Amino acid sequence: MSEANFEFDLIVIGAGYGGFDAAKHAAEHGLSVAIIESREMGGTCVNRGCVPSKALLAASGKVRELADAEHLSSFGIHAAPVRFERRKIAEHANQLVKNIRNNLTKALERSGVKILRGYGRIEGTQKVGLRESNGVDRLISAKDIVIATGSDPFVPPGIETDGRTVFTSDEAINLEWLPRWIAIIGSGYIGLEFADVYTALGCEVTMIEALERVMPTFDTDIAKIAGRNLIQGRDIDARAGVLASKVSPGCPVKIELSDVKNRELLEELEVDAVLVATGRVPTSAGLNLESVGVKTNRGYIPIDDSMRVLVDGKPLKNLWAVGDVTGKLMLAHTAAAQGTVAVDNILGKNREIDYRSIPAATFTHPEISSVGMAESEAKEFAEKNNFELGIVRSYFKANSKALAELESDGLMKLLFRKDNGEVLGAHIYGLHAADLIQEVANAVARRQKVNELAIEVHTHPTLSEVIEVAYKQAVAQLKQS
Numbered sequence: 001m002s003e004a005n006f007e008f009d010l011i012v013i014g015a016g017y018g019g020f021d022a023a024k025h026a027a028e029h030g031l032s033v034a035i036i037e038s039r040e041m042g043g044t045c046v047n048r049g050c051v052p053s054k055a056l057l058a059a060s061g062k063v064r065e066l067a068d069a070e071h072l073s074s075f076g077i078h079a080a081p082v083r084f085e086r087r088k089i090a091e092h093a094n095q096l097v098k099n100i101r102n103n104l105t106k107a108l109e110r111s112g113v114k115i116l117r118g119y120g121r122i123e124g125t126q127k128v129g130l131r132e133s134n135g136v137d138r139l140i141s142a143k144d145i146v147i148a149t150g151s152d153p154f155v156p157p158g159i160e161t162d163g164r165t166v167f168t169s170d171e172a173i174n175l176e177w178l179p180r181w182i183a184i185i186g187s188g189y190i191g192l193e194f195a196d197v198y199t200a201l202g203c204e205v206t207m208i209e210a211l212e213r214v215m216p217t218f219d220t221d222i223a224k225i226a227g228r229n230l231i232q233g234r235d236i237d238a239r240a241g242v243l244a245s246k247v248s249p250g251c252p253v254k255i256e257l258s259d260v261k262n263r264e265l266l267e268e269l270e271v272d273a274v275l276v277a278t279g280r281v282p283t284s285a286g287l288n289l290e291s292v293g294v295k296t297n298r299g300y301i302p303i304d305d306s307m308r309v310l311v312d313g314k315p316l317k318n319l320w321a322v323g324d325v326t327g328k329l330m331l332a333h334t335a336a337a338q339g340t341v342a343v344d345n346i347l348g349k350n351r352e353i354d355y356r357s358i359p360a361a362t363f364t365h366p367e368i369s370s371v372g373m374a375e376s377e378a379k380e381f382a383e384k385n386n387f388e389l390g391i392v393r394s395y396f397k398a399n400s401k402a403l404a405e406l407e408s409d410g411l412m413k414l415l416f417r418k419d420n421g422e423v424l425g426a427h428i429y430g431l432h433a434a435d436l437i438q439e440v441a442n443a444v445a446r447r448q449k450v451n452e453l454a455i456e457v458h459t460h461p462t463l464s465e466v467i468e469v470a471y472k473q474a475v476a477q478l479k480q481s
């Protein structure tokens, strides 16, 4: 039952991970909830992001492993040449999307959330306009509104997409064909993950990065070792400091590369296909945010750490925003965590999110992961707060499990406070880095110190001992200082 005069206690706009978690959490706590979705239930992650891309990475990863004759022969294994069916790999991803989308939709229905299909917009305080697919437009009221409209791929000016020869991740996840030669623009998460898929499946890859080094958003040490394996080690032709200034679809696709600084034309390339992986933009243009006075920051909705939408820095009552549309760590689990925090505040629990403890991972083979502060950020923090920053490196080549797997190329870098031992961040490249980072993320969430962490017993032989070694090295540094 909703509060007097409102049709619902809560209306959520957008049924991605952020909207899903908010709606489910609210319904499970007795609120009457409606969720509005204009496309497929599940949003980017389920339909065009995490889920299908991880299915492609799983299948192509197996191809890579079985095709690596040198690695297998080190174990004395000799496999027959690998064959794969592109169509079946694509079907695996597609089927997984359908299953997860169905499960998620049923979970919402079971918890009592009303699913409304159509396009939602704000129509003043506590009111939402809903344009249904049959053209009917109606107003609905709710005590609280959560905006969770997510993001879409960013395509820089000068780049024309046709969805077939020049495309973004929205189309790449369908794996409709395998180009002989593909250029990937951008060396962030999407560029790296798809380079992993394409190289495993036999495509030649050129990677184009506008900033001065490839993998510019990753820790420098991690980027160095990861780049050596994931880029140079795979014969990817990587160019940094060049801008893909013009891309014209067709057969072949024509690319103009320009100098980032003076925009002078450097080179023209002709390739079979181009994947544009140059970031994402918030989906907020049609939300009619002006009706409540909200000004976006390049499309991102300003919020505080309780998820309240801000106008001129001050929180609005009853309006909340979560997920990619807020531009904070654009990850599925961030969106979900923000959704829960927003609803807890609606329920009067007074909660704030802790972005520092949210981990991130790139699911390449091997993986890259991180949590907490980057080294530059930690240095600045140390200077401001008058303490010395501790940095230790723990190598996979000293780890029995990694050596047994013949996968010992890996590094963990741990950042901590030398005055009290508190863990500030960690960056890992190596086998199962995505799973390993969780242990450090939990420590960051509890603001734990290396002294207490170093005495915790780790299973032998496991990769988690890489973290144990880092904690012990950090304690040794503390003793010396």
Ligand SMILES: Cc1cc2nc3c(=O)[nH]c(=O)nc-3n(C[C@H](O)[C@H](O)[C@H](O)COP(=O)(O)OP(=O)(O)OC[C@H]3O[C@@H](n4cnc5c(N)ncnc54)[C@H](O)[C@@H]3O)c2cc1C
Pocket (backbone or CB within 6 Å): 013, 014, 015, 016, 017, 018, 019, 036, 037, 038, 039, 040, 041, 042, 043, 044, 045, 046, 048, 049, 050, 051, 053, 054, 118, 119, 120, 121, 148, 149, 150, 151, 169, 190, 283, 286, 287, 322, 323, 324, 325, 330, 331, 332, 333, 334, 335, 363
């Ligand atoms: C290729 C790729 C791989 C990724 N892999 C990972 C990964 O491995 N791990 C990870 O954590 N993150 C990953 N991400 C990021 C992750 O997908 C996003 O961070 C996450 O989906 C954000 O969730 P959200 O709820 O904020 O928005 P979205 O998932 O974008 O959902 C927003 C929903 O709102 C709907 N909508 C928008 N406007 C309206 C409107 N006005 N009315 C009604 N409905 C509307 C949209 O149709 C959409 O369904 C990946 C992204 C991509 C593109």
Ligand SMILES: NC(=O)c1ccc[n+]([C@@H]2O[C@H](COP(=O)([O-])OP(=O)(O)OC[C@H]3O[C@@H](n4cnc5c(N)ncnc54)[C@H](O)[C@@H]3O)[C@@H](O)[C@H]2O)c1
Pocket (backbone or CB within 6 Å): 156, 185, 186, 187, 188, 189, 190, 191, 193, 208, 209, 210, 211, 216, 217, 242, 243, 244, 245, 277, 278, 279, 280, 329, 330, 331, 360, 361, 362, 363
């Ligand atoms: N495993 C994961 O968690 C995962 C996987 C995929 C995507 N994501 C999410 O999706 C978001 C988008 O991913 P992404 O890889 O598109 O963005 P990104 O911001 O990580 O990387 C984009 C890269 O493209 C470069 N670039 C931009 N314009 C260019 C141009 N004209 N020419 C050459 N280079 C150019 C940028 O310098 C940058 O390095 C990520 O921020 C992440 O939050 C997460």
